[in-house]
Amino acid sequence: MTGFALHLLRHGAPETPGLLMGRTDGAPTDEGIAACVMQARHLCIERLIASDLRRSRAAGEAIGALLGISLAIDPRWRELDFGEWDGKAASAADPDALSRFWADPDANPPPEGERWSVLVARVSAAIRDLAPVPTLIVTHGGAMRAALHALCGFNQRQPWAFDLPYAARLSLRVWPGEPPAAQITGLAP
Numbered sequence: 001m002t003g004f005a006l007h008l009l010r011h012g013a014p015e016t017p018g019l020l021m022g023r024t025d026g027a028p029t030d031e032g033i034a035a036c037v038m039q040a041r042h043l044c045i046e047r048l049i050a051s052d053l054r055r056s057r058a059a060g061e062a063i064g065a066l067l068g069i070s071l072a073i074d075p076r077w078r079e080l081d082f083g084e085w086d087g088k089a090a091s092a093a094d095p096d097a098l099s100r101f102w103a104d105p106d107a108n109p110p111p112e113g114e115r116w117s118v119l120v121a122r123v124s125a126a127i128r129d130l131a132p133v134p135t136l137i138v139t140h141g142g143a144m145r146a147a148l149h150a151l152c153g154f155n156q157r158q159p160w161a162f163d164l165p166y167a168a169r170l171s172l173r174v175w176p177g178e179p180p181a182a183q184i185t186g187l188a189p
Contacts, residue, residue, distance in 0.1 A: 003175040005134040006182065007043055008144045011055040012036045013166040021055070022079045022113070022142075024087035028055040033062050035167035036138065039188060041066060043136055050138040051077040060138040076126035079140035080105075083113025106156060116156055119143065124150040124179075132176050144170055151182035165189050 012032020014021060036059035045067070050060030052075040064071040085093045093110075100108035105116035123146040145159035151172060164170065171186035 003173045003182075004130075004132045005045070005185075006130070006172045006174045007040075007045065007134075007136045008147055008170045008172070009036055009039055009059070009136060009138045010141050010144060010164050010166055010168045011051075011053075011059055011138060014055050017166075019087055019089055020082040020085045020093070020110075022082035022086045023053075025053050026055055026087075028058050032166055033059050037062050037066055039167055039169040040136055043067075044134055045069065045136045046133040047131060047135040048072065048138075049074050049077065049135065051075065051079070051140060051143070053078055053140075056138045056140065063136065063138065074126055074137075076122040077137055077139040077143050080116070080119045080142040081110075081114035083110040085110045085113065104156070116146075120146045120149050120156075123147050127151065127174070127180055128178075130174075130176075132174075141168075144168075147172075148184075151180060152184065153181075162187065163189065 012028045012035045014026040014028055016026055040063045048060060048064050048069045049072045050056045052073045060071045090098060101110060109115045119142060123143050141164045144164055148154050148159040169188045172182040173185050174180055174182045
């Protein structure tokens with residue numbers, strides 16, 4: 001089997017950048033949507049999926065309109081739920097708790113928030129359910145890192161070495177199986 005192309009696209013800039021925007025459904029900027037469209041305009045894809053949050057869904061709708069592909073919504077591609085920190089600036093969180101979270105997000109989740117392993121489990125389930133066709137998923141930085149963890153065997157700290165700014169596109173070649181595996185084929189900031 002030759003595998004299939006999987007492109008993970010981080011949503012464009014939100015109207016209020018700099019927040020821990022896990023489940024917070026912030027709106028994207030027009031420029032952020034346009035940046036996502038620019039990243040996707042030349043991709044040869046058969047399937048288009050987005051997280052159900054507006055900042056991803058709006059970019060997916062614009063890409064679908066440009067490419068003539070219907071958009072499927074899958075909430076499993078949402079960002080990590082930051083619990084009590086969600087929608088707030090990192091500076092509003094207890095600095096010691098935030099440091100512990102960044103050092104080990106599974107052992108030290110945000111208060112009332114989601115563990116890293118839960119994010120990885122739901123993204124892994126979404127990956128296993130993908131049809132083996134060229135696919136673009138408009139998602140979030142945390143979900144992209146969870147996909148790297150699941151597909152490439154990175155430990156929970158290694159995916160944070162990747163700079164994934166708004167509208168970054170991570171391209172992979174995925175080989176289905178149990179577990180699926182992948183090779184990184186491109187990263188376009």
